[in-house]
Amino acid sequence: MITTINPATGEPIAEYETLDENGIDSKLEAATRAYRDWRRSPVQDRIDLLTRLGDLYESRSEELAVLAVTEMGKPITQARGEVKKCASLFHHFAKVGPAMLESEFWDLSDGGRAEGRWLPQGPVLAVMPWNFPYWQVVRFLAPTILAGNVGVLKHASLVQGVAHKIEELVLEAGGPEGLFQNLCVPSDPIGDVIADPRIVAATLTGSEGAGSAVAQQAGKHLKKVVLELGGSDPFIVMPSADIDQAVEDAVFARIQNNGQSCICGKRTIVHRDIHDAFAEKFIAALKDVKLGDPMEDDTQLGPLSSEGQRDTVLEQIENARQEGCTLLFGGEKLDRDGAWMTAGLLTDVPLASETGTDEIFGPVGQLYKADDIEEAITIANAIPFGLGSAVWTNDDDEREIFADRIEAGMTTFNAVNGSKIEAPFGGIKKSGFGRELSHHGLHEFMNLKTLVYPAEGNPQ
Numbered sequence: 001m002i003t004t005i006n007p008a009t010g011e012p013i014a015e016y017e018t019l020d021e022n023g024i025d026s027k028l029e030a031a032t033r034a035y036r037d038w039r040r041s042p043v044q045d046r047i048d049l050l051t052r053l054g055d056l057y058e059s060r061s062e063e064l065a066v067l068a069v070t071e072m073g074k075p076i077t078q079a080r081g082e083v084k085k086c087a088s089l090f091h092h093f094a095k096v097g098p099a100m101l102e103s104e105f106w107d108l109s110d111g112g113r114a115e116g117r118w119l120p121q122g123p124v125l126a127v128m129p130w131n132f133p134y135w136q137v138v139r140f141l142a143p144t145i146l147a148g149n150v151g152v153l154k155h156a157s158l159v160q161g162v163a164h165k166i167e168e169l170v171l172e173a174g175g176p177e178g179l180f181q182n183l184c185v186p187s188d189p190i191g192d193v194i195a196d197p198r199i200v201a202a203t204l205t206g207s208e209g210a211g212s213a214v215a216q217q218a219g220k221h222l223k224k225v226v227l228e229l230g231g232s233d234p235f236i237v238m239p240s241a242d243i244d245q246a247v248e249d250a251v252f253a254r255i256q257n258n259g260q261s262c263i264c265g266k267r268t269i270v271h272r273d274i275h276d277a278f279a280e281k282f283i284a285a286l287k288d289v290k291l292g293d294p295m296e297d298d299t300q301l302g303p304l305s306s307e308g309q310r311d312t313v314l315e316q317i318e319n320a321r322q323e324g325c326t327l328l329f330g331g332e333k334l335d336r337d338g339a340w341m342t343a344g345l346l347t348d349v350p351l352a353s354e355t356g357t358d359e360i361f362g363p364v365g366q367l368y369k370a371d372d373i374e375e376a377i378t379i380a381n382a383i384p385f386g387l388g389s390a391v392w393t394n395d396d397d398e399r400e401i402f403a404d405r406i407e408a409g410m411t412t413f414n415a416v417n418g419s420k421i422e423a424p425f426g427g428i429k430k431s432g433f434g435r436e437l438s439h440h441g442l443h444e445f446m447n448l449k450t451l452v453y454p455a456e457g458n459p460q
Helices: 021-038 043-059 061-073 076-100 137-148 157-173 190-193 208-220 244-259 272-287 307-322 373-380 396-405 439-443
Strands: 002-006 012-016 104-107 113-119 123-127 150-154 180-182 201-205 225-226 233-236 267-271 326-330 343-348 365-368 391-392 447-453
Touching: 002 043, 002 061, 002 157, 012 157, 012 180, 021 123, 021 150, 021 180, 043 061, 043 076, 043 137, 043 157, 043 447, 061 076, 061 157, 076 137, 076 439, 123 137, 137 150, 137 157, 137 180, 137 439, 150 157, 150 190, 157 180, 157 439, 190 208, 201 208, 201 343, 233 244, 233 373, 244 272, 244 365, 244 391, 267 272, 267 373, 272 326, 272 343, 272 365, 307 343, 307 365, 365 373, 373 396
Parallel strands: 123 150, 123 201, 150 180, 201 225, 233 267, 233 391, 267 365, 343 365
Antiparallel strands: 002 012, 104 113, 113 447, 326 343
């Protein structure tokens, strides 16, 4: 049995019956049956389903947003934005999807011609986290539907209500039975699910440890895997930047989703010429963040996803102190029911320390001073992760240097870093490998089959 807990109150929400071995087998068999038909479905049928799903997410947006807030605590305005982004992605793939599935052609040196045709492969397992409970799943689900594959979801236990709701919406939109199913299970059986010959590939968004475990099991059974793991993204501010706007975005980057976002700035790196002016405004703005009921529209910071997650962040803060870091303010547990803590800021963080190289998944930032662009890049790259990054500069030459030398899967200029529905998304180093979104994400789990047609008159 899995029990979901409201992190704002600490009270139970609902209980969900977990699947036993027979239940898992039934789900995988249903996925196999669904794939036999769905792989042959006309592309237009897939497009129509994506369109209906986008419409459903739009019309049910408030209901879906409230469920996410209740289960994992994100501010309601951000939950609404997440649901809206999901609707946009369904509609985007419905609009541009057919072009992504078109064949490629090559003229051969012997006079023949070759065609590269994109074909589905089968049921794909998705292991997804709680922090963006709809978006992480939908950015897998939409291309899965378009490709002609089918999906099996192992969602985080904290958000089982969301997991069940996503499955319900696929059926409500007219998706066939077995096209997309939720496996309500703890983590233990997932290795066996990956090993099952009915699963052709796996994708995971989550921690480095979870990614390593999934990759090992997938490698053992020669199955492709896409991993989007942690990040400790740099947020770099150079002298030519609009400091006031950079401060506003730096605060949001650190408290977005209650500080629980892989791709938002966790390490703010500021050029020495503007460091003191920036720091004064940044500290004041972080202290002024409105913490409160995540259901209220003006709340900027709600509870963390669970008391366990909150306690992990508090332990990281204490470890930072032991390593010689300075906690300028905040980072404290609140004396109330639920998973509450205040925003905080660390300075004097040694680059080679555990604090300097690890990810703090909560509303606690780190502030660094860089003497020049070289030191800013050194600090930015001094971590084992390489997911996203944000750079504030209006100097074109600096942009080119940062674009080439920051070690990350994505760099955003003069804005908060985040995934875009039209562009590929993913990381390097210990932030994982593979890409989601765009045609790159669609093709990750498709078979690029080469068909060779000989020149007229060649022997067959």
